[in-house]
Amino acid sequence: MLPLILVVISVTVAGADGTVTSTPHPHPLDPLSAVELTAARAAVLASALIPARPISFHYVGLDEPDKPDVLSYAYTSTSILPRRALVVARAGGQSHELRVDVTAASAPTVLSHAVHRGAGFPMFTAEEQVAAGALPPQYPPFLDSLRRRGLAPRDVGCGVFSMGWFGGEGVEKGRRRAKMQCFVVGGGGVTTANFYARPLEGVTLVVDLEAMAVVGYSDRVVAPVPKAEGTDYRADMVGPPFNGPAAAPGVVVQPEGRGFHVDGRVVRWANWEFHVGFDMRAGPVISLASVYDADAGRRRRVLYRGFVSEIFVPYMDPEEEWYFHTFMDAGEYGLGTAASSLQPGADCPDNAVYMDAYYADGDGMPVKVENATCVFERYAGDVAWRHTEAALPGQVVTEVRPDATLVVRTVATVGNYDYTLDWEFKTAGSIKCVVSLSGILEMKATPYTHADQIVGVDAHGALVAENTVGVYHDHFVTYHLDLDVDGTDNSFVKNTFVATRNTRDPATGGAATPRRSYWTVRREVAETEADARVDVNGAPPAELLVVNPSRRTKLGNVAGYRVVPAGATAASLLADDDYPQRRASYTKKQVWVTPYDRAEKWASGMYAEQSHGDDDLAAWSARNRAIKDTDIVLWYTVGLHHLPCQEDFPVMPTVSGGFELRPSNFFERNPLIRTRPPGNSNFQNCSCRAG
Numbered sequence: 001m002l003p004l005i006l007v008v009i010s011v012t013v014a015g016a017d018g019t020v021t022s023t024p025h026p027h028p029l030d031p032l033s034a035v036e037l038t039a040a041r042a043a044v045l046a047s048a049l050i051p052a053r054p055i056s057f058h059y060v061g062l063d064e065p066d067k068p069d070v071l072s073y074a075y076t077s078t079s080i081l082p083r084r085a086l087v088v089a090r091a092g093g094q095s096h097e098l099r100v101d102v103t104a105a106s107a108p109t110v111l112s113h114a115v116h117r118g119a120g121f122p123m124f125t126a127e128e129q130v131a132a133g134a135l136p137p138q139y140p141p142f143l144d145s146l147r148r149r150g151l152a153p154r155d156v157g158c159g160v161f162s163m164g165w166f167g168g169e170g171v172e173k174g175r176r177r178a179k180m181q182c183f184v185v186g187g188g189g190v191t192t193a194n195f196y197a198r199p200l201e202g203v204t205l206v207v208d209l210e211a212m213a214v215v216g217y218s219d220r221v222v223a224p225v226p227k228a229e230g231t232d233y234r235a236d237m238v239g240p241p242f243n244g245p246a247a248a249p250g251v252v253v254q255p256e257g258r259g260f261h262v263d264g265r266v267v268r269w270a271n272w273e274f275h276v277g278f279d280m281r282a283g284p285v286i287s288l289a290s291v292y293d294a295d296a297g298r299r300r301r302v303l304y305r306g307f308v309s310e311i312f313v314p315y316m317d318p319e320e321e322w323y324f325h326t327f328m329d330a331g332e333y334g335l336g337t338a339a340s341s342l343q344p345g346a347d348c349p350d351n352a353v354y355m356d357a358y359y360a361d362g363d364g365m366p367v368k369v370e371n372a373t374c375v376f377e378r379y380a381g382d383v384a385w386r387h388t389e390a391a392l393p394g395q396v397v398t399e400v401r402p403d404a405t406l407v408v409r410t411v412a413t414v415g416n417y418d419y420t421l422d423w424e425f426k427t428a429g430s431i432k433c434v435v436s437l438s439g440i441l442e443m444k445a446t447p448y449t450h451a452d453q454i455v456g457v458d459a460h461g462a463l464v465a466e467n468t469v470g471v472y473h474d475h476f477v478t479y480h481l482d483l484d485v486d487g488t489d490n491s492f493v494k495n496t497f498v499a500t501r502n503t504r505d506p507a508t509g510g511a512a513t514p515r516r517s518y519w520t521v522r523r524e525v526a527e528t529e530a531d532a533r534v535d536v537n538g539a540p541p542a543e544l545l546v547v548n549p550s551r552r553t554k555l556g557n558v559a560g561y562r563v564v565p566a567g568a569t570a571a572s573l574l575a576d577d578d579y580p581q582r583r584a585s586y587t588k589k590q591v592w593v594t595p596y597d598r599a600e601k602w603a604s605g606m607y608a609e610q611s612h613g614d615d616d617l618a619a620w621s622a623r624n625r626a627i628k629d630t631d632i633v634l635w636y637t638v639g640l641h642h643l644p645c646q647e648d649f650p651v652m653p654t655v656s657g658g659f660e661l662r663p664s665n666f667f668e669r670n671p672l673i674r675t676r677p678p679g680n681s682n683f684q685n686c687s688c689r690a691g
């Protein structure tokens with residue numbers, strides 16, 4: 001990631017004029033409405049518990065009711081549950097945590113208050129990033145640096161970079177500081193929309209975010225500012241002529257209308273039902289996903305809650321200007337606050353429906369993101385199952401079922417990177433999570449203009465344009481997956497493939513069969529957290545499942561869901577004692593399982609900014625709690641090593657990774673066996689647009 005700079009676009013602030021009203025009885029997992037956010041703010045400001053001023057709001061989110069209450073609301077009673085907000089605010093140099101009851105928006109009450117004493121800070125606010133952006137042009141040494149490069153202050157924009165943690169308590173304790181680095185946006189009459197392509201290499205400021213003052217400065221390296229030509233990606237700057245490969249425009253038509261229903265934020269489609277939430281740190285949150293089992297004649301629970309808990313992005317250049325680029329995009333910047341308004345017909349197909357989202361700004365006021373999430377049915381011409389049978393006497397039988405799915409999509413644009421987060425529901429019972437990366441590389445200015453000049457150099461990136469290096473880095477996208485497979489009490493199972501020598505091997509005297517080897521499966525049920533830390537690339541290969549030991553098929557197999565990696569299984573290569581790695585040590589394994597604890601939501605810890613790693617997923621797992629036949633949470637990390645190439649410039653073609661949660665002995669048989677074959681799909685007018 002690179003930081004949010006200057007202004008937040010495509011969001012509108014909900015008016016205090018009553019234009020936004022709360023629904024009378026929200027679902028207990030609905031995100032806080034504009035009215036509820038406003039009420040939480042009012043309660044905090046009115047509270048005597050925080051005497052210091054000013055108060056800035058860094059996180060305001062739903063403080064969910066206890067899980068048993070939500071389950072009983074969803075599956076039995078639908079009794080109205082209290083609405084509570086969790087607020088993390090800064091005042092007087094301290095991080096305050098407050099729980100506020102906003103059930104009656106006109107009379108919100110603070111239920112609890114605590115001051116965070118440990119390491120780490122809450123997310124940055126957009127407002128403080130904007131305010132910090134105004135500091136460099138008022139700072140004389142910075143003006144000198146610009147003058148030396150022949151630039152004017154208006155030619156440059158600066159962003160706030162989290163500074164990570166590199167040991168010790170030091171003078172930084174209690175001080176919320178960040179670094180700032182700058183980019184050339186104008187100058188010489190040239191402008192480009194590619195903010196990140198023209199770094200002012202060598203210049204780093206340190207800002208105190210609470211005093212809002214520059215407290216450190218260095219201008220160390222002089223490398224040429226990369227040229228603006230060829231950096232833009234806007235259609236009106238790139239072309240015409242548009243001479244790239246041409247494809248026919250997309251067509252989506254549903255002649256009989258949409259196949260799904262949205263009731264508030266509950267989505268019902270085919271055999272699936274789930275709730276779509278939103279959080280300013282996590283972005284989209286999928287809850288209470290259940291699937292209808294036609295053979296059993298009932299709805300069965302699969303996923304209590306799933307969301308992206310963290311995106312850790314460490315860069316691989318140890319130099320002064322780059323070593324601290326070790327971003328935690330969710331915990332430091334927020335995936336929800338970074339949600340982009342989706343562009344109908346481009347970000348999502350024409351048959352999509354949209355949901356808005358709200359979050360709190362730094363002043364605690366609601367901000368609306370229009371069309372933050374879209375929901376659409378996808379038919380990409382794929383096959384759900386098929387068979388052609390030519391061996392029957394006198395006939396050929398072919399049966400095919402097309403595979404239609406339902407996608408819930410949100411895009412988080414965290415500075416330079418755009419993460420498209422998809423939750424795809426399949427009628428065969430799978431949930432597929434895909435994260436797709438696009439956007440702009442983080443680039444370093446360099447004197448080099450040809451790859452041969454870098455040969456033999458200890459390189460930390462690849463030349464992607466003249467004077468421009470795309471710096472090596474990783475993306476680790478960690479999902480919190482509270483699976484409740486057919487109920488709350490689950491276990492984690494490893495089915496390891498074991499290569500076995502045939503004991504009746506003819507080479508050792510046996511003669512009954514010529515086969516010398518085969519593989520079989522060793523089934524292990526994880527007893528404690530230590531048994532459930534898995535490097536999916538490590539030998540031996542294994543299938544990983546969350547099962548419900550008390551639910552078996554009629555044949556006696558235990559009902560479960562497998563987690564199946566779908567590419568992008570990179571693990572961190574950093575040394576265990578390297579500071580960024582200590583803050584995200586869970587990135588050495590893709591899979592972890594913890595017992596459910598409502599406090600354990602954020603893989604990098606509640607206070608990720610400048611965290612020390614003492615409250616991360618690996619630290620919780622080190623307690624080695626029992627995880628057998630209890631409520632468990634599966635954590636899965638999608639990982640990519642990113643070695644930039646020229647095609648990633650000036651803007652990256654999308655690259656995806658993910659995983660699938662796939663039923664395994666959950667159903668009695670293929671749940672799609674009784675689906676109808678497709679009817680006549682030769683719609684005459686399928687070149688029309690659905691809208």
Ligand SMILES: *[C@@H]1O[C@H](CO)[C@@H](O)[C@H](O)[C@H]1NC(C)=O
Pocket residue numbers: 341342343344354370371
């Ligand atoms: C949101 O989506 C609706 C429906 O497609 C569209 O009319 C509207 O212009 C979109 N709003 C924004 C801000 O993109």
Ligand SMILES: *[C@@H]1O[C@H](CO)[C@@H](O)[C@H](O)[C@H]1NC(C)=O
Pocket residue numbers: 683684685
């Ligand atoms: C296709 O469109 C034409 C013109 O609008 C209409 O007359 C015709 O009935 C349509 N055909 C089908 C199969 O919908």
Ligand SMILES: [Cu+2]
Pocket residue numbers: 473474475642
């Ligand atoms: Cu990347």
